[in-house]
Amino acid sequence: MGWxxxxxxxRGCRCDDAxxxxxxxxxxxxxxxGGRLRPVGADGTPAxxxxxxxxxAARVAEWERVARPRWVWAATAEVYPELLRAxxxxxxxxxLALTEALLLGWACRHGEPRWWGAAWARLRGGPxxxxxxxxxxxxxxxxxxxxxxxxxxxxxxxxALAAVLADQERRVAEVDHPGLxxxxxxxxxxxxxxxxxxxxxxxxxxxxxxDALLTELLGSRPPAGALxxxxxxxxxxxxxxxxxRAVNPDxxxxxxxxxxxxxxxxxxxxxxxxxxxxxxxxxxxLRYKELSRLYTAHGWSWLESWVxxxxxxxxxxxxxxxxxxxxxxxxxxxxxxxxVRRAVVADPGWVLVVADAxxxxxxxxxxxxxxxxxxxxxxxxxxxxxxxxxxxxxxRKRAKLGLLSAMYGGTSGGAGPLLAVLRQRFPEAMGFVEAxxxxxxxxxxxxxxxxxxxxxxxxxxxxxxERGADPGAGEAEKRQARRVARDWGRFTRNFVVQAxxxxxxxxxxAVLRQRxxxxxxxxxxxxxxHDEVMLHCxxxxxxxxxxxxxxxxxxxxxxxxxxxxxxxxxxxxxxxxYADAK
DNA sequence: AGACGTTGCGCC
DNA sequence: AAAGGGCGCAACGTCT
Numbered sequence: 001m002g003w004x005x006x007x008x009x010x011r012g013c014r015c016d017d018a019x020x021x022x023x024x025x026x027x028x029x030x031x032x033x034g035g036r037l038r039p040v041g042a043d044g045t046p047a048x049x050x051x052x053x054x055x056x057a058a059r060v061a062e063w064e065r066v067a068r069p070r071w072v073w074a075a076t077a078e079v080y081p082e083l084l085r086a087x088x089x090x091x092x093x094x095x096l097a098l099t100e101a102l103l104l105g106w107a108c109r110h111g112e113p114r115w116w117g118a119a120w121a122r123l124r125g126g127p128x129x130x131x132x133x134x135x136x137x138x139x140x141x142x143x144x145x146x147x148x149x150x151x152x153x154x155x156x157x158x159x160a161l162a163a164v165l166a167d168q169e170r171r172v173a174e175v176d177h178p179g180l181x182x183x184x185x186x187x188x189x190x191x192x193x194x195x196x197x198x199x200x201x202x203x204x205x206x207x208x209x210x211d212a213l214l215t216e217l218l219g220s221r222p223p224a225g226a227l228x229x230x231x232x233x234x235x236x237x238x239x240x241x242x243x244x245r246a247v248n249p250d251x252x253x254x255x256x257x258x259x260x261x262x263x264x265x266x267x268x269x270x271x272x273x274x275x276x277x278x279x280x281x282x283x284x285x286l287r288y289k290e291l292s293r294l295y296t297a298h299g300w301s302w303l304e305s306w307v308x309x310x311x312x313x314x315x316x317x318x319x320x321x322x323x324x325x326x327x328x329x330x331x332x333x334x335x336x337x338x339x340v341r342r343a344v345v346a347d348p349g350w351v352l353v354v355a356d357a358x359x360x361x362x363x364x365x366x367x368x369x370x371x372x373x374x375x376x377x378x379x380x381x382x383x384x385x386x387x388x389x390x391x392x393x394x395x396r397k398r399a400k401l402g403l404l405s406a407m408y409g410g411t412s413g414g415a416g417p418l419l420a421v422l423r424q425r426f427p428e429a430m431g432f433v434e435a436x437x438x439x440x441x442x443x444x445x446x447x448x449x450x451x452x453x454x455x456x457x458x459x460x461x462x463x464x465x466e467r468g469a470d471p472g473a474g475e476a477e478k479r480q481a482r483r484v485a486r487d488w489g490r491f492t493r494n495f496v497v498q499a500x501x502x503x504x505x506x507x508x509x510a511v512l513r514q515r516x517x518x519x520x521x522x523x524x525x526x527x528x529x530h531d532e533v534m535l536h537c538x539x540x541x542x543x544x545x546x547x548x549x550x551x552x553x554x555x556x557x558x559x560x561x562x563x564x565x566x567x568x569x570x571x572x573x574x575x576x577x578y579a580d581a582k
Numbered sequence: 583a584g585a586c587g588t589t590g591c592g593c594c
Numbered sequence: 595a596a597a598g599g600g601c602g603c604a605a606c607g608t609c610t
Contacts, residue, residue: 296604332602335593410598494599530594
């Protein structure tokens with residue numbers, strides 16, 4: 001899709017001026033704790049001698065004290081955890097790998113080899129080697145800088161990183177809106193620092209409370225290989241309800257057969273399907289599924305693997321989702337079930353500050369589209385209620401359904417007529433997502449507010465589309481082509497909203513992280529999940545921290561959307577226990 | 583036995 | 595209430 005559909009230039013990014021004067025220092029660590037550093041200009045040219053040090057952390061801390069540079073390194077995830085373990089924090093960085101992914105994406109070269117391929121091409125020409133494999137927590141793999149050093153002994157890694165930096169600066173300047181892309185690069189890099197710091201600090205987690213919760217719901221911990229008492233009992237009730245027929249409640253196929261035997265035909269055993277069925281097995285089965293999930297996903301073995309010394313330390317994968325949302329590795333960090341939040345308890349004398357952006361995505365759509373009518377309702381505290389008031393005679397449910405369908409591309413559940421009304425009332429907002437959907441259906445890419453780009457559809461996708469367009473195509477082929485086109489349209493429709501929402505949240509984290517630095521030792525960001533942040537802080541500073549979060553929301557709005565009537569309210573709770581938030 | 587795809591469900 | 599978008603994970607089941 002045309003860039004113009006998605007991004008109208010807002011307020012310029014401050015990185016354009018002051019930030020760019022910040023000194024950059026390239027860092028290449030050695031496995032033994034030493035490393036090499038070199039100050040460089042934005043164009044990668046040396047601004048000082050190479051330093052070779054045996055205690056990299058100490059040297060970084062010293063630089064940080066006197067010059068507050070922007071650290072330039074291959075990947076925060078490979079460099080920063082070690083610094084944190086040595087007690088060293090940094091204010092800002094430029095993550096070359098993350099930036100490379102953003103820039104490759106912008107040029108519709110998603111998935112191509114990243115930074116060191118670019119370095120190679122720039123320094124030596126010739127074929128571009130593939131990326132090193134993704135680093136796994138459990139196994140040691142060579143870090144990026146080691147790989148480049150091993151593969152190209154004649155290339156100084158410091159020189160290589162400086163070259164990549166220069167290359168990236170040049171490419172950023174060539175995008176349609178360099179100021180927005182600079183903001184994205186800065187926020188992505190700041191996010192990588194926040195992610196490493198959150199992993200380092202961890203979410204306060206009371207293993208005893210978790211164990212008590214499990215025991216209450218499942219019975220005491222069973223010996224290895226045995227089912228907890230409560231699950232065994234429910235499984236027994238399921239079997240009894242089928243007249244003693246042997247049924248494994250964990251096996252969908254088994255269940256479908258058992259229900260069929262009793263004259264109940266099921267398309268699947270999903271819980272919402274079962275809920276509609278009148279059969280004595282349903283009630284114990286639903287309860288079994290619910291508790292079984294708790295047991296397998298967040299039971300005692302989860303607790304043993306993931307909680308140490310009163311902290312849950314998930315590993316975040318910054319930019320791990322195509323939309324720019326973060327993913328996580330291990331521990332299912334971004335899926336902590338509501339019941340388990342009982343175990344997330346602040347240390348004595350400390351509290352949790354939990355903040356959640358209310359109705360973030362429709363607000364983002366309002367700001368993106370510039371629809372004045374929609375922006376006006378998005379200036380209200382309850383956007384859905386405001387839309388309901390204006391359009392649906394106060395029916396908030398219908399307002400919510402209609403708006404979610406507009407952003408996700410759904411038409412089921414009677415959303416069709418609601419969409420027609422919304423289209424009439426908010427033509428620019430609805431036109432915005434529909435233009436994004438059309439772009440996807442036609443195989444074009446779309447971009448977020450700051451310039452993150454959707455992946456182009458695969459060759460297979462194009463093949464299906466072309467087969468459907470062939471004059472000799474059969475009905476089935478045409479239908480399939482229409483379906484995959486619509487599917488991709490739903491993806492791009494959602495991408496523009498979800499990716500821009502992720503940017504707002506990312507900038508919030510970036511500015512909040514800077515602000516929280518003033519309470520070093522007394523307040524920590526400990527968790528971030530799409531539109532929600534959690535801080536762990538001393539009780540005395542809780543109100544100040546809560547205020548900082550609200551301020552960060554306002555800042556994020558200004559940075560990402562400039563001047564807009566749209567409000568992005570945060571629901572902030574100060575609690576002892578995560579389960580009590582909101 | 584291990585790889586892979588499917589099913590189902592937790593979160594936003 | 596679910597369905598539309600995005601994920602991670604565990605268990606089942608099939609294939610190799």
